[in-house]
Amino acid sequence: MKNLIAFLTKYFHWFVFLFLELISVVLLFRYNSYQGSVWISSANAVTGKVNEWVSSVEQFFSLQERSWQLEQRNMELEQKYWRARQELLKLRDDTAAVDSSMAKISGSLQLLPAKVINNTLDRHDNLITIDCGSSDGVEPDMGVVCGMGLVGVVYMVSSDYAIVLPVLNSHSRISCAIRDTGYFGYLKWDGGNPAEAYMEDVPRHAQFDKGAWVETSGYSNIFPPGISVGQIMDIGNSVDGLSYRLKIKLSTDFGCLRDVCVIKDKDFAERNKLLLAARDSISLAH
Helix, strand or coil, rough: HHHHHHHHHHCCCHHHHHHHHHHHHHHHHHHCCHHHHHHHHHHHHHHHHHHHHHHHHHHHHHHHHHHHHHHHHHHHHHHCCCHHHHHHHHCCCHHHHHHHHHHHHHHHHHEEEEEEEECCCCCEEEEECCCCCCHHHCCCCEEEEECCCCEEEEEEEEEEEEEEECCCCCCEEEEEEEECCEEEEEEEEECCCCCEEEEEECCCCCCCCCCEEEEECCCCCCCCCCCEEEEEEEECCCCCCEEEEEEEEEEECCHHEEEEEEEEEEHHHHHHHHHHHHHHHHHHHH
């Protein structure tokens, strides 16, 4: 006890100095807008780096599982490619023309790899942060996928990071279709279980079975067709009874989401410009 008192007495002036410095710093950043903005920007940058380091450590312990998932996804994509090629060959007995068509479809798409550095599951409007931004070619409204399937849509972008609006967000609406049937609707999450969502507005005349797979329809400028969404668990009715409401077991496990890819479509800007022009023309006509 005597030693502690002696230590405090000997270095008392240093403790006072540090205390006053702390108060000065707090007052400086709290009551001066410029210094406050600098502090907030620096704090955000540090937070992003810390989240990135934490994510790297967690990633190290799940490399084997993710490698298996990516391998399975690559095999599935390869099988879809060859199925599509065989279907085209049935319609057109011209191998060169079919290969040219497939190359044109795949050539317009580019996958930008990214890592998840922040993710939430327990909110009604969850968001995901990835370490890929405008400097990497990421733009708002680009689709995001992973080795297991659908993830979400890019919402906001900074130079080095992007915020993704995932399927697990009440504002998410993604067009999807029941595999091998052509019947489509849109995917919606009502909160609660992060492993389940609902497919809304499926026509009453649609014919399908429980257990059928759901995938992206390709009826939007964001996602190409055929990306896995999930499997039908239960078949119900909409509130007005005019359509089906399907419970979907999502193929993506958002609880262990680490590696994702942003879909960059080279033809997106051209198609979007044409669509906006058409909408403006229709609105002017009325």
